[in-house]
Amino acid sequence: xxxxxxxxAIALWSASTPGGDLVEGIGDDCAILxxxxxxxxxxxxxxxxxxxxxxxxxHPPAAIGWKCLARGISDIAAMGGEPRFALxxxxxxxxxxxxxxxxxxxxxxxLAGGLDVRIIGGxxxxxxxxxxxxxxxxxxxxxxxxxxxxxxxxxxxxxxxxLGAAAASNWKTKAQPRIGLGVxxxxxxxxxxxxxxxxxxxxxxxxxxxxxxxAAELRSGSIPLAKGASLEQALHGGEDYELLxxxxxxxxxxxxxxxxxxxxxxxxxxxxxxxxxxTLKPGxxxxxxxx
Amino acid sequence: xxxxxxxxAIALWSASTPGGDLVEGIGDDCAILxxxxxxxxxxxxxxxxxxxxxxxxxHPPAAIGWKCLARGISDIAAMGGEPRFALxxxxxxxxxxxxxxxxxxxxxxxLAGGLDVRIIGGxxxxxxxxxxxxxxxxxxxxxxxxxxxxxxxxxxxxxxxxLGAAAASNWKTKAQPRIGLGVxxxxxxxxxxxxxxxxxxxxxxxxxxxxxxxAAELRSGSIPLAKGASLEQALHGGEDYELLxxxxxxxxxxxxxxxxxxxxxxxxxxxxxxxxxxTLKPGxxxxxxxx
Numbered sequence: 001x002x003x004x005x006x007x008x009a010i011a012l013w014s015a016s017t018p019g020g021d022l023v024e025g026i027g028d029d030c031a032i033l034x035x036x037x038x039x040x041x042x043x044x045x046x047x048x049x050x051x052x053x054x055x056x057x058x059h060p061p062a063a064i065g066w067k068c069l070a071r072g073i074s075d076i077a078a079m080g081g082e083p084r085f086a087l088x089x090x091x092x093x094x095x096x097x098x099x100x101x102x103x104x105x106x107x108x109x110x111l112a113g114g115l116d117v118r119i120i121g122g123x124x125x126x127x128x129x130x131x132x133x134x135x136x137x138x139x140x141x142x143x144x145x146x147x148x149x150x151x152x153x154x155x156x157x158x159x160x161x162x163l164g165a166a167a168a169s170n171w172k173t174k175a176q177p178r179i180g181l182g183v184x185x186x187x188x189x190x191x192x193x194x195x196x197x198x199x200x201x202x203x204x205x206x207x208x209x210x211x212x213x214x215a216a217e218l219r220s221g222s223i224p225l226a227k228g229a230s231l232e233q234a235l236h237g238g239e240d241y242e243l244l245x246x247x248x249x250x251x252x253x254x255x256x257x258x259x260x261x262x263x264x265x266x267x268x269x270x271x272x273x274x275x276x277x278x279t280l281k282p283g284x285x286x287x288x289x290x291x
Numbered sequence: 292x293x294x295x296x297x298x299x300a301i302a303l304w305s306a307s308t309p310g311g312d313l314v315e316g317i318g319d320d321c322a323i324l325x326x327x328x329x330x331x332x333x334x335x336x337x338x339x340x341x342x343x344x345x346x347x348x349x350h351p352p353a354a355i356g357w358k359c360l361a362r363g364i365s366d367i368a369a370m371g372g373e374p375r376f377a378l379x380x381x382x383x384x385x386x387x388x389x390x391x392x393x394x395x396x397x398x399x400x401x402l403a404g405g406l407d408v409r410i411i412g413g414x415x416x417x418x419x420x421x422x423x424x425x426x427x428x429x430x431x432x433x434x435x436x437x438x439x440x441x442x443x444x445x446x447x448x449x450x451x452x453x454l455g456a457a458a459a460s461n462w463k464t465k466a467q468p469r470i471g472l473g474v475x476x477x478x479x480x481x482x483x484x485x486x487x488x489x490x491x492x493x494x495x496x497x498x499x500x501x502x503x504x505x506a507a508e509l510r511s512g513s514i515p516l517a518k519g520a521s522l523e524q525a526l527h528g529g530e531d532y533e534l535l536x537x538x539x540x541x542x543x544x545x546x547x548x549x550x551x552x553x554x555x556x557x558x559x560x561x562x563x564x565x566x567x568x569x570t571l572k573p574g575x576x577x578x579x580x581x582x
Binding site for chain 1: 324331336337418426428487
């Protein structure tokens with residue numbers, strides 16, 4: 001298959017047709033979007049690399065497609081946005097042929113279709129290892145995006161569900177980005193700060209506290225553990241894609257919300273996080289740190 | 292350097308601060324854009340892969356940075372848009388350390404700064420070969436983007452400058468995307484179709500003719516050759532980043548425009564291109580075809 005035939009096949013598998021705020025999808029030099037009134041656009045891009053983020057013998061193509069898209073969609077959820085469009089850039093090794101590529105897009109569309117996300121473009125070339133760079137574009141009412149930087153001393157720190165599931169399953173879980181919850185945190189709960197737990201609580205919470213210029217105190221007994229997960233896995237495991245957020249003390253919180261209060265924001269050295277009074281060192285996923 | 296330190300360094304080298312229609316750049320889960328009134332947004336993404344698109348012994352990091360960004364900016368030019376923002380996703384091998392990365396961003400900023408393009412985000416991870424996926428976002432007045440699909444029988448086919456320079460220099464030229472010309476083709480010349488010559492005239496012109504549902508006839512004697520380039524290189528070389536466009540017979544064309552008329556659009560089998568009466572076979576760059 002030459003490049004033109006491959007792009008035609010991808011356009012077919014992507015199944016996106018222009019309409020509404022999509023003026024042009026796959027097939028011209030650029031995709032064309034027509035922004036809606038009073039919206040801000042959210043843009044995120046995430047790399048997934050063979051033998052760094054997955055292995056071909058443990059991850060079938062559809063699981064890779066799902067995973068690539070889920071990472072970006074989770075970033076949109078973290079800002080209280082709704083995911084709208086995606087672009088896929090793929091470096092294809094020889095082992096990843098037409099059948100694998102079709103499987104990859106089937107996995108991506110399974111997630112995209114349920115969320116009304118349209119695949120509108122990308123790029124494709126050859127290389128030695130599979131590399132996927134996925135751009136996701138989301139929409140949020142103007143000026144309303146949830147940020148990492150709004151946490152204030154006295155706020156409670158919450159997570160949206162049990163942690164450590166990905167680590168406990170050796171990272172074979174199928175991430176379910178928390179879109180609906182992100183929208184609710186923005187609209188109804190007026191969260192003061194929010195981000196997604198992609199790299200692990202011990203890595204991500206210090207980032208939020210640093211961005212907000214505050215410190216945090218966690219209680220280990222409050223951290224909700226996924227079935228089969230240890231506290232270590234819940235703290236450092238990563239790829240749980242639950243939301244981590246702060247709510248002001250006055251926030252209304254329903255008993256059935258499923259949120260778990262895990263600690264509090266304090267005045268203190270920006271970025272410092274203590275667990276049961278001891279400094280919590282970042283132990284989450286970092287491709288640039290030797291473990 | 293760990294990931295957080297690397298991202299801080301990249302934010303510094305990118306030198307983008309929020310303001311105007313950029314609400315948030317590097318540093319949160321997503322970048323945040325605030326679209327302007329009556330604009331359409333153009334999105335393009337381009338992969339550049341070590342040992343596919345460049346070799347480390349012939350391309351210094353700054354040249355790779357320039358090249359990566361130039362490809363996307365040229366796609367924006369092809370639609371008559373103005374490039375505004377870029378996101379860089381980088382897979383970094385061991386040989387590409389901090390000094391190389393700084394050089395890469397210096398090359399990208401040399402191009403970006405001259406065009407007022409802001410680097411607003413991306414992703415970074417480790418891998419065996421350098422892979423760069425660059426997203427460029429452009430702006431065009433609503434409904435005015437130049438498309439590939441508007442060429443009509445009777446239109447003249449033009450190129451914006453001599454072809455084959457990249458091939459004649461063994462692909463070491465520094466591409467200069469034709470932004471100003473793209474804007475003029477949209478505003479003043481009302482081009483009926485436009486695209487950029489990234490893969491070579493013999494590959495790109497059939498794509499435009501196919502998208503427009505028409506055929507083309509070229510005259511080899513009219514094709515402008517770059518200094519030192521052969522007709523073969525001008526036809527099949529690729530990476531010239533000149534614009535290929537069609538103008539209706541009534542279009543005003545100044546003698547000093549620098550455009551060269553190379554042929555005409557005809558009714559005929561969609562996508563068929565003949566050179567001096569013989570079918571022209573695509574011989575340009577295609578990573579999926581054995582050459």
